[in-house]
Amino acid sequence: MPVTTIGGKEVHVDDEGFMTNYDEWDEELAKQLAKNIGIDELTEEHWRVIKFLREDFSETGETPTLRRVSTVGGFPTKELFKLFPKKPAKKMAYIAGLPKPHGCV
Amino acid sequence: MTTTEKAPEQATAVVPDFGEDESDRKIAFVASKGTLDMAYPALVMANAALGEGIETHIFFTFWGMDIINKKTMGDLKFTPMANPATHMPAALTPLPGVTTMATHQMRKQLEELDVPDVPEFLQLIADAGGHLWACKMSVDMMKLTEDDLFDEVEGIISATDFIELIEGAQTMFI
Numbered sequence: 001m002p003v004t005t006i007g008g009k010e011v012h013v014d015d016e017g018f019m020t021n022y023d024e025w026d027e028e029l030a031k032q033l034a035k036n037i038g039i040d041e042l043t044e045e046h047w048r049v050i051k052f053l054r055e056d057f058s059e060t061g062e063t064p065t066l067r068r069v070s071t072v073g074g075f076p077t078k079e080l081f082k083l084f085p086k087k088p089a090k091k092m093a094y095i096a097g098l099p100k101p102h103g104c105v
Numbered sequence: 106m107t108t109t110e111k112a113p114e115q116a117t118a119v120v121p122d123f124g125e126d127e128s129d130r131k132i133a134f135v136a137s138k139g140t141l142d143m144a145y146p147a148l149v150m151a152n153a154a155l156g157e158g159i160e161t162h163i164f165f166t167f168w169g170m171d172i173i174n175k176k177t178m179g180d181l182k183f184t185p186m187a188n189p190a191t192h193m194p195a196a197l198t199p200l201p202g203v204t205t206m207a208t209h210q211m212r213k214q215l216e217e218l219d220v221p222d223v224p225e226f227l228q229l230i231a232d233a234g235g236h237l238w239a240c241k242m243s244v245d246m247m248k249l250t251e252d253d254l255f256d257e258v259e260g261i262i263s264a265t266d267f268i269e270l271i272e273g274a275q276t277m278f279i
Contacts, residue, residue: 017121036120066156067221067229077232086158087123094121104149105220 007032018093018100022057025097033095039084042095046083049075053096063093065103123158131274133162133267138279139171141181141211141223147172147279148226155233162274163230164267165258166240169279170247173239173255178223183211224255231257238262238270 001020004013007029012021019025019033030050034042042050052073056064066089070077084091089101132154136147147163154161171177185191185207186198197203212222221229231237239254239261251261262270 037123066233067219070229071219077229081233087156089156090121090123100121105152105218 006036014099016100019097020099022097025054029097030095033097037091037094039091039095043083045079046095049073049080049083049092050096053092053098057096057098062103063096063098063101065089065101065105067105068103128158129273131160131162131271133164133271133274133276135164135166135276135278136169136172137167139168139177139181141183141208143279144169144172144181144223145215145220145226147277148223148230149220150277151230151235152226152233155230155235160236160274161230161234162236162238162267162271164238164240164262166243170239170243170249172223173227173237173258174247174249174253175255176253178227178255181208181223183208227255227257238267240264240267 001012002015003010004017005011009024009029011019011024011029014020031042034040034046039046049069052069052075053064056068056072064072066077066080069075069080069089069092080088080092084095093099093101132151134147134151136144138144147169151161151163165173171181182204184198184204185193186204187195188198189195191198191207193203215222220226227237237255237258239249239258241261241263244250244254244261251258254261
């Protein structure tokens with residue numbers, strides 16, 4: 001499994017660059033990850049979504065799909081598309097240091 | 106590749122490729138069937154395309170109108186009749202109650218997978234920026250008006266309008 005350096009920290013990632021080790025993530029790293037994909041500033045709203053993703057993953061062992069973030073997390077789909085433009089499900093997962101979501105819906 | 110363990114492989118692409126923000130990829134679906142099992146393929150794929158940041162259009166035509174007709178959209182049916190893929194003895198499939206039972210079963214399975222029902226799914230697609238269109242000829246044939254259609258349907262358009270609209274799109278007929 002590849003190891004890469006993000007924000008001065010060594011982290012494990014998969015071939016596409018998604019982090020693979022839940023515990024290597026921290027908030028500083030998230031800011032750097034966000035910058036990597038063009039989100040220069042994480043607002044309060046971004047953090048609420050990211051924290052939901054992290055908590056949900058720790059409970060279910062799976063990265064929540066966009067629909068789950070909206071129905072269980074209570075974040076409207078439209079909002080998610082604004083916060084994480086174009087590819088919200090993948091972008092959220094990337095910043096939250098989680099694997100790419102696999103669900104179809 | 107070496108056999109020594111110590112130096113972990115350095116990733117070449119450490120940042121996922123989320124593609125160009127302004128991609129010109131475009132997808133269109135023609136939804137022409139109004140059964141439960143034929144509604145979902147268009148909805149699932151359209152939703153997936155939107156999640157990939159792709160401009161997405163669905164054109165509802167003929168029996169596909171049932172998917173966006175407020176009267177029918179919440180009550181689409183699945184029938185095993187003339188469908189060998191259900192592996193039911195063919196002679197049993199026209200019996201009364203079989204369609205109801207099969208529909209019920211399919212809804213249950215979809216629900217277990219947390220797949221939204223049709224109206225909710227359409228709303229999800231609209232919220233994600235998808236474009237829903239009704240076929241003018243079908244609307245006229247079925248004597249419907251805009252008021253009969255799901256609110257997020259953007260317009261009633263002719264086949265020609267649709268063909269113009271989807272210039273350059275990858276198109277799927279379902």
